[in-house]
């Protein structure tokens with residue numbers, strides 16, 4: 485099937501993907517944007533999924549940014565084909581084809597230029613009791629609040645590390661929840677060490693201080709150098725045990741306190757969503773500050789595979805402002821590669837985007853510092869603590885494999901079944917990789933990445949049985 489010369493395919497309708505589509509449309513180039521969600525906006529600008537739902541509004545700044553981005557996209561819509569509610573579940577790199585799962589059917593879509601803007605997912609941190617109902621990832625809990633789904637609970641404690649916890653405390657309080665405390669694993673002294681980076685962007689700093697002020701005004705207690713010990717309850721979480729942490733995040737258990745809660749939000753940062761880039765055989769590199777493994781890109785967001793580009797959190801977690809700039813950069817690279825723009829013209833347009841990206845990244849470096857877990861976290865797991873929820877693999881099983889000499893993540897998968905379930909290691913592999921590195925005194929490079937396989941997300945048996953349809957690509 486002939487692929488239109490000017491067509492670009494974008495996977496992900498978040499800030500990165502939408503910005504890429506806008507930039508392309510500004511130069512008269514048509515794009516097709518694919519997203520598993522039925523709405524555009526991605527993780528940060530999630531829109532209510534249910535007509536008439538009464539979710540708490542997202543904070544004012546995010547709402548204003550979302551309005552501006554969505555309005556600009558709306559204006560460019562005639563040059564964009566939207567394939568929403570379509571999950572990319574596989575790729576055939578040799579024929580430039582991706583497999584989509586949509587409304588119970590599989591179909592294929594052929595691309596000539598492909599921009600990956602698939603974002604990130606939350607890093608899961610196992611601890612005793614973390615599988616009890618009511619214990620949730622902070623981003624997941626925020627999503628429930630933003631989308632106006634069922635309120636996650638009435639009394640919440642927020643534990644983990646990073647600036648998102650303060651913003652989420654505000655959002656949950658605005659949604660009518662009683663926030664019993666925010667427990668930041670880093671001490672106050674660590675905060676001071678980030679001052680240089682924070683001062684590099686006074687506007688963003690003021691925004692953060694605004695969230696802190698809100699917490700103070702509404703008596704939401706903030707505890708620095710404190711963290712989770714365990715979640716407890718019969719059918720669901722009833723208590724969350726927290727304690728002061730040492731510099732290495734070892735809980736001082738004799739000083740632990742129990743909080744009566746009906747839910748807990750846990751936040752240990754984000755991991756780039758790389759499965760599609762891996763399937764396309766893009767080269768990957770490890771960057772702890774950007775969330776772990778991510779496709780290697782040049783200054784134009786080009787990956788190692790010709791005509792495949794990566795932008796936004798999937799290329800390294802740096803937040804939505806950087807995602808928008810990288811989306812535009814990737815689009816400029818496409819425009820230059822398809823000779824719609826000359827190299828000089830593209831460079832002229834790219835330079836200011838790169839300068840802004842560098843400035844925001846410098847600010848974010850302060851927060852990236854927060855997402856480096858310390859080894860004390862590994863002591864929060866009892867032997868029977870489940871690590872891989874899909875396959876029910878416990879810490880004791882991991883330890884047996886390590887004692888038997890397992891050194892890399894794919895051998896660990898074969899030996900223990902971690903990452904063999906529905907989520908394909910999305911939840912457990914960041915923790916398991918870090919555990920391997922720490923316990924075997926190894927490096928991320930030696931431990932490697934889990935190899936994804938088709939289908940990337942569960943698809944109905946009927947779809948696999950033969951409802952294959954050719955898309956107009």
Ligand SMILES: Cc1cc2nc3c(=O)[nH]c(=O)nc-3n(C[C@H](O)[C@H](O)[C@H](O)COP(=O)(O)OP(=O)(O)OC[C@H]3O[C@@H](n4cnc5c(N)ncnc54)[C@H](O)[C@@H]3O)c2cc1C
Pocket residue numbers: 495496497498499500501518519520521525526527528529570571572573601602603604605606623624626627648651754757760795796797798802803804807940
């Ligand atoms: C749950 C969650 C909550 C967050 N909350 C905040 C917040 O409150 N404040 C903040 O500053 N930052 C937040 N972040 C981070 C922020 O969302 C990102 O920095 C920003 O949205 C990055 O934009 P992006 O376009 O790179 O990715 P995203 O906005 O994540 O968009 C990626 C899109 O790709 C789609 N996608 C992924 N895989 C596939 C596939 N296989 N097939 C089809 N579509 C696919 C997803 O559905 C998604 O719409 C959150 C992140 C997450 C994961």
